[in-house]
Amino acid sequence: MSEAAWKTAITDVSGGQIRVRGYDIADLMEHLSFADAVYLILKGELPTNQQKRMMEAMLVSSLDHGPTPPSNLAARTVMSGGNPLNAAVAAGVMTIGDSHGGAIEQCARLLQEWAKKDGSPPDLARQLVAELKEKGKRMPGYGHRLHKRDPRTVKLLEIAERIGYRGRIIELAVAVQEELEASSGKDLPLNVDGAIAAIISEMGFDWRLGKGFFIISRVPGLVAHVHEEWTREKPMRRLGPPEYQYDGPGPREIG
Numbered sequence: 447m448s449e450a451a452w453k454t455a456i457t458d459v460s461g462g463q464i465r466v467r468g469y470d471i472a473d474l475m476e477h478l479s480f481a482d483a484v485y486l487i488l489k490g491e492l493p494t495n496q497q498k499r500m501m502e503a504m505l506v507s508s509l510d511h512g513p514t515p516p517s518n519l520a521a522r523t524v525m526s527g528g529n530p531l532n533a534a535v536a537a538g539v540m541t542i543g544d545s546h547g548g549a550i551e552q553c554a555r556l557l558q559e560w561a562k563k564d565g566s567p568p569d570l571a572r573q574l575v576a577e578l579k580e581k582g583k584r585m586p587g588y589g590h591r592l593h594k595r596d597p598r599t600v601k602l603l604e605i606a607e608r609i610g611y612r613g614r615i616i617e618l619a620v621a622v623q624e625e626l627e628a629s630s631g632k633d634l635p636l637n638v639d640g641a642i643a644a645i646i647s648e649m650g651f652d653w654r655l656g657k658g659f660f661i662i663s664r665v666p667g668l669v670a671h672v673h674e675e676w677t678r679e680k681p682m683r684r685l686g687p688p689e690y691q692y693d694g695p696g697p698r699e700i701g
């Protein structure tokens with residue numbers, strides 16, 4: 447038999463049967479929460495009780511952050527232009543990048559790389575922050591435009607501690623916050639992206655799944671905002687002063 451062009455180890459489907467990672471979908475529907483099922487499909491195995499609790503908390507943490515982040519502004523604006531819900535939600539997802547939600551990916555990559563090195567978390571944090579400073583780069587997963595301490599981070603770390611999930615990578619993430627703040631004199635808290643990055647790294651997830659965690663958590667929020675825009679607001683959102691200001695050249699003539 448010739449080798450199939452497309453191979454997958456995720457789901458096996460045949461007439462009347464669906465098996466995700468080997469488990470019958472009906473059994474999964476009977477026994478798993480949504481967060482458990484997300485763990486299964488991303489990791490390939492069923493979660494332990496400890497992993498279940500962490501997954502639930504992470505997926506709830508980034509559900510929504512009000513109408514102001516880029517993803518919500520984009521989603522509501524696209525809906526307001528007269529487009530369908532799927533286009534509006536996709537526009538919101540498109541904004542998820544290094545500054546918004548997407549910081550999980552690069553933060554997890556750095557934490558995973560650095561936690562493997564020799565040295566205590568505070569020593570490694572000092573070296574990492576110094577290296578980023580030298581390169582003129584920001585540490586992804588730190589800083590927040592609103593929160594001096596991100597309440598989602600505080601809760602995620604509290605749960606991680608309570609259920610015995612605080613290991614070397616979380617220690618490193620906390621040490622990086624202390625080092626960033628001490629060396630800059632600014633509030634640069636571990637934000638929710640950074641906290642999720644540390645926790646998924648502690649759980650052994652590949653850093654390349656980082657943005658996926660934020661998307662899975664935020665899409666229900668985007669759907670709610672798009673639906674609200676659709677059913678409650680007039681079409682065609684627009685900006686007016688003082689939200690924008692023209693600062694280009696004054697009136698001028700051609701020639």
Ligand SMILES: CC(C)(COP(=O)(O)OP(=O)(O)OC[C@H]1O[C@@H](n2cnc3c(N)ncnc32)[C@H](O)[C@@H]1OP(=O)(O)O)[C@@H](O)C(=O)NCCC(=O)NCCS
Pocket residue numbers: 544545546547549583584585586587588589590591592626632634637638639640
């Ligand atoms: C989230 C973020 C955009 C908020 O920014 P902000 O509060 O508006 O802060 P600013 O961009 O005005 O930066 C203020 C100062 O803090 C520094 N700073 C901000 N975040 C930093 C970080 N993650 N690492 C190092 N320095 C940082 C800036 O360099 C700036 O320094 P300067 O005043 O000497 O120029 C910013 O902290 C950031 O880029 N973080 C990294 C990306 C990230 O984690 N995004 C997810 C957010 S939930």
